[in-house]
Amino acid sequence: MGASRTCRPGIRGLNGSVERGHVHTSDIYLYSACTALPGPPVDNAALARRFGLGALWEQWADTFIGTRSRYLAICLDTGEISHTLADLGETAARRALSAVGLLPGAVDVVVMGTATPDALMPATVNMIADRLGMNHLPTYQLQSGCAGAIGALDVAYQALLTGRHETALVVGGDVGVKHYDFSLDLAALPPEQQVNALLFGVGAGAAVLGTQPAPGAPRIRRLFVEFTGLGRPPGQVVEWFGQADRGSGRPGGAEDYKAIEELVPAMAGQILRALLDDLDWKQGELDFLLPPQLSGRMSERIARELAVPEARLVSCVHETGNNGNALVFHQLERLLPQMSSGDRAIAIAVESSKWIKAGLALEAE
C-alpha cells in the first residue's frame, strides 16, 4: 500500500496469465469504502410540500417508514437532473482511492454493481474508468439490485483470489432518476404506492480491495451471493423501455411489499446464521452488524429480530434512503473507522427482485 504501489502502467500483460508465476492467495483485505451523494438531502417535509401532502403525512412517513431523508439527483421543482451514475460513481471511486493513497493507475481490475446504469451501452463502469484516467484493465458491471454491492465485491474478490490481480476497485450505485415521475399525483395514490416516493434514493459508493495486508484494513473472511428464488415470484420488478416501446402501456415496475416484509427478515436470519456457523463464530463474538437496508423502520425491526444485542448496529437507510447498490458502501464507510484489532463484522443484504441472499464477514487483523 502507499506511494510505492501507485502507477504501474503496462506491466500487467494479459489478464489471463495465471500460469506465469502468479501466486494464489486466500487473504484479501478491504482497504477503504467511501460514498458520494448529491446534496442536499430531501427530507419528508420537502416531499410533503412538493406533493401537497401536509404535516400528517410527513409524520406518518417519519414514524411508520422511518426513512427521514434521501438524495434524488433531480430538482424537485424543475425536474432537472443534477447527477448521473457516472458522476457519483467517479466521485466515490476517487474518495476510496485517495483514502488509501492510491492513484487510479494502481488499480488492476474494476467491478461495478447497479440496477440503473446510465445507458445499456457503454457500461457505466467504463465511463467511470475513462474519467479516472484508467486504461488497459478488465472491467465488469453487474446488473443487480440490493445484493449487487456484495455481488460486485464478490467478483472482485474472486479476481484477486486467482492471483491474476492485486488491487481491485469496486463501485456500486443507483441513480434511477429516469423512473422518478414528478407529474404523479401522489396524494391520490394509496399508501403502498406513496411509499415508493419515500423509500428510494440515489447514491454511489466505492471500495478498494487488495491482496496485501495494510493498517486498519480488515480481512474478508467470507463473501457470498446466493440465488434462492426457485419457484418464487419476483418481489421487485423494474422495467426498461427501448426506442420502439416507449409508448407501450406497460408499468415501469412493481413491488410486492407483503412478500418483502415476510421474507426479508427470515432470509436475513439465515444469512447471519450461515456466516456464523461457517466461521465458527459465536453470536456474542460479533462486534458489528450491518443489517439489510430497506427502510429505516424495516431495518430496525430486522436488526431487532436478528437478536445480536452485543453487536453495534451500522445502518444508513434512515438518512440515505434505499439507494440500492450504494447501501453496503455507506455502511462500510461508517464501519471501517470503528473497527479495532480483532473486531468482527457481518454485513447482510437481501435482494427481493428474485430473492438473493448476500453476506460479507470481516475481521480486523
Place this chain on the structure above:
Amino acid sequence: MGASRTCRPGIRGLNGSVERGHVHTSDIYLYSACTALPGPPVDNAALARRFGLGALWEQWADTFIGTRSRYLAICLDTGEISHTLADLGETAARRALSAVGLLPGAVDVVVMGTATPDALMPATVNMIADRLGMNHLPTYQLQSGCAGAIGALDVAYQALLTGRHETALVVGGDVGVKHYDFSLDLAALPPEQQVNALLFGVGAGAAVLGTQPAPGAPRIRRLFVEFTGLGRPPGQVVEWFGQADRGSGRPGGAEDYKAIEELVPAMAGQILRALLDDLDWKQGELDFLLPPQLSGRMSERIARELAVPEARLVSCVHETGNNGNALVFHQLERLLPQMSSGDRAIAIAVESSKWIKAGLALEAE
C-alpha cells in the same frame, strides 16, 4: 463428467469457503457450447419486402454488408414479440447442459452477459436459473456488449480458478426487440441508418465450463477482457428509458461506424498478437481463428487482414446477424466438433461501445 456428477444439492456450503480445503487450479475446460435462435431466419429479401425497398437494395445488402440473414424474435408483419431473452437463454442453457450429460443441479455458479436484459430487475440470469430448477447458487449478470460473452466466460473462469466452484454455466445473448421500430420508414433513411436493420439480430448461447478434464473438452489457455477506451468517445451507445422519461425526445442509440471500421480491425490484430506472444504460439500453429463478428463483410475483411491463412475461420454473423452476447457461443458451437487433439484456437471479440478488447485461447488436450 457424466451421470455421477449430476444433482448434488445442498453440499456446497457457503460460496465463500475457500479456506476450507478447496484446491486452487489453473486448468479449466470448456465442455460444451450451444445456442438458441427464434426461427425462421429473416433474409434480406424479407426485409426488403417489409420496408418496400426492392431488389436492388437486397443485392446491396447481400454484397456490401454481407449479413444475409438474422433472427428477430418479433413478427415482421404484426410486431408481436415471440421470444424473451429468458426464453432463448433457457433453451441454450438446456442444450449446453444436455450436450455433456449434466443436469442443472450439477452447476455451481451461473454467469450471464447481455446488453439487453428483459428487465432491469430481476436480472435475467435469475429468471433463467429459476426456469432450470436451480437454487442456492451464485449468479452474476454482466451488462456488456460484444465483449460480454468472453467477459461472462472470464467471470466464470475466475470463479472456477479460485477453487470455490467446479462447474459453471455461462449464458450470453441479446434480444433487443424493445429497440426494433417497425414503424420506421426505412426507405427514407440514409444507408448508414438503413444498415442497422441489416446488422443486428437476436439470439442466445450457453457454455459449460469445469475443473475436470473431459473427452473433447479443450483447455482454456487464456481468457481476458480489457477496457482500452481511455479518452476515446463511445463507438456505440444504446439508451434505456424509464417510466418517467418515456416521452423524452432523446434518441435510443447511436453508432459511429467510421470509428468502428477504423479501430476494430486494428484492435483485433492487437488481441491476436497479444495472445500468440503470451502463449508463445507461432502464427502457423493456430488451427482455428474466430474473428470478431460485426457484419459478414467486415468479419471477412478483418479475418483477411489478420493474415493467419493456415487457420480455419469460424464465423456465423453472415447467417445469425450481430446478436451481441450470443456471437461467441455460436462460433464455439461450430468450433468444438472440429477440434482434434493438440488443436489450437483463438477467439477475438471487440466491443465498440467503449472499446473493449476480449480474447480466448483454447487448446485441445
